[in-house]
Amino acid sequence: MNQDLPADVADALATLLSADTPVNVALRRQVPHLGVLERCTCGCGTAYFDLDTGKVEPAPTGPGTLVAAEAQLLTEAGECPGEVLVFTQGGYLSWLEVCSWSDDIDVTLSVARDWMQPRSTPERPASG
Secondary structure: OOOOOOOOHHHHHHHHHOOOHHHHHHHHHHHHHHEEEEHHHHOOOOEEEEEEEOOOOOOOOOEEEEEEEEEEOOOOOOOOOOOEEEEEEEEEEEEEEEOOEEHHHEHHHHHHHHHEEEEEEOEEOOOO
């Protein structure tokens, strides 16, 4: 497995999974075994993961697809141009998604690192 995650992905995961909840602790144990399978082609920074599930235990999230962590993005001007979400499937890291809510601000994972305001996320099913 590629243990050299791109810096923007590694930084985002470190920020998003920083709380010492049982889910975050288990997900942080998966990061050394994580690789990036694919990135979104629009340039936003969304990353789809490749994980050797035989080397790690699942996080206690349940069997479905869930939002395990999220952070709203707040600019220096106080604007909220989007958010970053970490998804799990069956307790395993699955993808990191960058969501843009702004037509005026170019939201990418690289710039989002400075704007992330993590919040406690009760595990919830993914929509859509």
